[in-house]
């Protein structure tokens with residue numbers, strides 16, 4: 001069983017490579033951003049609570065998001081296969097809460113992979129990202145465009161831009177990362193768990209780097 005945390009600023013590729021690695025190695029990909037967006041779409045109490053933080057680019061309070069992760073980690077698929085946590089933890093407090101959860105299950109973390117690249121590239125990736133309203137597939141109008149500009153290649157539904165991918169909100173999210181999440185780099189480095197990946201290359205290049213730092 002392999003248990004991983006994927007860290008890094010918005011647009012660094014955490015979701016992209018968690019998806020690829022999860023598929024290739026049967027690890028459960030847990031994206032706190034995806035969970036929150038699904039709750040918002042469903043109009044659940046959690047979604048209502050999260051909406052103002054997510055849409056403005058701020059962070060949902062630590063205890064709320066840690067509970068969400070705790071519940072997800074109890075599922076059978078996680079116990080059997082191991083997990084990739086994408087976008088959690090995002091503060092030192094969340095990392096401490098994750099330690100508590102892992103200790104309760106007698107699990108250990110194998111690595112924290114840090115994806116990072118130049119700010120201008122992060123911003124251009126974020127503002128060019130599009131998602132399918134039907135199947136959720138991700139496209140990028142600059143770096144992986146759909147065949148028809150506004151339509152999903154797979155299911156034909158319309159594509160949309162995440163509310164927090166506007167230039168202004170994306171810049172704010174990068175600041176939030178610097179202030180609240182970047183201290184986790186030290187946190188995991190001190191524990192000997194940090195693996196750095198320069199995620200500025202092509203999909204194939206970065207995919208190879210991830211496998212190499214994880215010896216997969």
Ligand code: AP5
Pocket residue numbers: 008009010011012013014015016017031032033034036053054055057058059060061065086087088089090094125126128129130138139140143144164173199200201202203206
């Ligand atoms: P979340 O959904 O986690 O957003 P994020 O961390 O800001 O990350 P992104 O999804 O923007 O980027 P990514 O690194 O996954 O990049 P991706 O692979 O998509 O969180 C959203 C919000 O939810 C937060 O702001 C917060 O409000 C809340 N939240 C979530 N977790 C929380 C927590 N733990 N605590 C509190 N609040 C929380 O790639 C980006 C684009 O670039 C894509 O279009 C992709 O196709 C493209 N791309 C990526 N890599 C490459 C490459 N190598 N070559 C070409 N294109 C590439």
